[in-house]
Amino acid sequence: MTDADRRDRLAEFAGGQRHIQQAPLFLAWLADMRRLRALGEERGIALEGPDYLEMQLVSMVDAALAAQNAAVAAESMGLGTVYIGGMRNHPEKVAAELGLPANVFCVFGMCVGWPDLAAGEDVKPRLPQSVVLHREQYEGTPDTATVAAYDLRLREFQTEQGMIPADWSAQSVQRVEKLPALMGRHRMREAMANLGFILK
Numbered sequence: 001m002t003d004a005d006r007r008d009r010l011a012e013f014a015g016g017q018r019h020i021q022q023a024p025l026f027l028a029w030l031a032d033m034r035r036l037r038a039l040g041e042e043r044g045i046a047l048e049g050p051d052y053l054e055m056q057l058v059s060m061v062d063a064a065l066a067a068q069n070a071a072v073a074a075e076s077m078g079l080g081t082v083y084i085g086g087m088r089n090h091p092e093k094v095a096a097e098l099g100l101p102a103n104v105f106c107v108f109g110m111c112v113g114w115p116d117l118a119a120g121e122d123v124k125p126r127l128p129q130s131v132v133l134h135r136e137q138y139e140g141t142p143d144t145a146t147v148a149a150y151d152l153r154l155r156e157f158q159t160e161q162g163m164i165p166a167d168w169s170a171q172s173v174q175r176v177e178k179l180p181a182l183m184g185r186h187r188m189r190e191a192m193a194n195l196g197f198i199l200k
């Protein structure tokens with residue numbers, strides 16, 4: 001969407017994220033169970049499947065796959081993207097703003113724009129492959145030394161980028177330590193019920 005007033009409101013719902021207002025394009029990625037239900041209704045067939053959590057998982061995975069393909073395509077054209085999980089801070093307000101019918105949920109948003117090359121951005125270092133790739137069976141959580149090494153690597157990167165350095169591990173824990181850190185998303189089950197999802 002490109003409507004400035006709408007993006008102002010969405011930015012507000014997402015906790016005042018200015019890039020939602022500033023980016024030339026903002027995309028909202030939807031888990032759309034309405035489309036499937038409509039097919040059943042047209043045919044007079046009562047659908048049992050769509051009320052199950054499994055179907056919501058599939059629709060959200062679909063949205064994420066489509067979005068990531070769009071992100072890769074955008075980047076191949078020199079554009080930049082920012083995923084916006086903040087769309088889930090106030091799911092009902094976002095649904096009303098986007099005119100979503102029951103059984104359609106905005107999983108996340110995405111800002112699309114031209115990166116400021118002068119800003120000197122770089123790719124954030126990732127956790128080492130040994131942590132995220134398990135061979136044959138789950139190989140356990142990373143040991144203290146591996147986490148400490150990644151914390152250090154990320155601090156170096158943040159310093160290079162002019163950011164305030166902070167340990168990845170401490171930040172990760174902080175993000176889930178207290179409910180306020182979830183920015184309203186602790187009521188996701190209730191919000192989804194309000195949007196017509198049964199989640200059996």
Ligand SMILES: Cc1cc2nc3c(=O)[nH]c(=O)nc-3n(C[C@H](O)[C@H](O)[C@H](O)COP(=O)(O)O)c2cc1C
Binds near residue numbers: 017083084087108122
């Ligand atoms: C699912 C998801 C949701 C995100 N939500 C937000 C958000 O609401 N606001 C934001 O500024 N960045 C958001 N981000 C972006 C991250 O905070 C971070 O800037 C980005 O992943 C860093 O990109 P990099 O890891 O490629 O450097 C989100 C990223 C993902 C994957």
